[in-house]
Each structure stands twice: as structure tokens, then as C-alpha cells.
Amino acid sequence: MSKRFAFLLPLAALGGCAGFYSAPVVPPGGWVYSKISAPIDTDANATMPGAKTGSASSESYLGLVAMGDCSATAAAANGGLTKINHLDYEFFNILGIYSKFTTRAHGE
DSSP, X not given: OHHHHHHHHHHHHHXXXXXXXXXXXXXXXXXXXXXXXXXXXXXXXGOOOOSEEEXXXXXXXXXXXXEEOOOHHHHHHHHTOSSEEEEEEEEEXXXXXXXXXXXXXXXX
């Protein structure tokens, strides 16, 4: 029994990594090419997009190097927003060679 447990423990630890790339809405993606957009928040009845939009991005090269600030704070600052009403994102990927994640903040 202890050998089974020793084998399953690393698998269980790795299973938590799947949650790292989750959002309230995750559209289908492709390994060869992806360009998808989705909301980060899903409370559409309580939010109005707002007159201003700002965006912030981070990029990855070969899955080895990643850089950038795609935070909601950076997106709001880039759009001159003082209040964020809604957030959404865009994900772009080509064969894992190049990928870009963009956060868009909508508000006032």
C-alpha cells in the first residue's frame, strides 16, 4: 500500500497545476494556433463595461522565458481608468513558440 501512495503523491501534487490556467470562462484552444477571448468576471448583470478601456500584456518565448505585466492594475493604468467595472482577457499562441496573454480592463 505504501508503494501505491508514494506513486500517487507526485501525481496529486501536479494535478494542482491545472488550476493555474483557469478562469470563469475558458474557451477551447488549439495547440498549433490559438486566438481566444473571454471574460475574467462573469457577473454581467452587475457590471457595465464603461467608456474607457486599457490593456496590459505578458509574453512567452518557447515556453522558456516569460515577461511582462498583465495585471488588472497595469491595464487600468494604461487606459487611464480609476475604476474597473469589467475585466476580460485574450490569449494568443503559435505552437508554444510564442504566446501572449492580454488583460483588458473596462471602466471609468
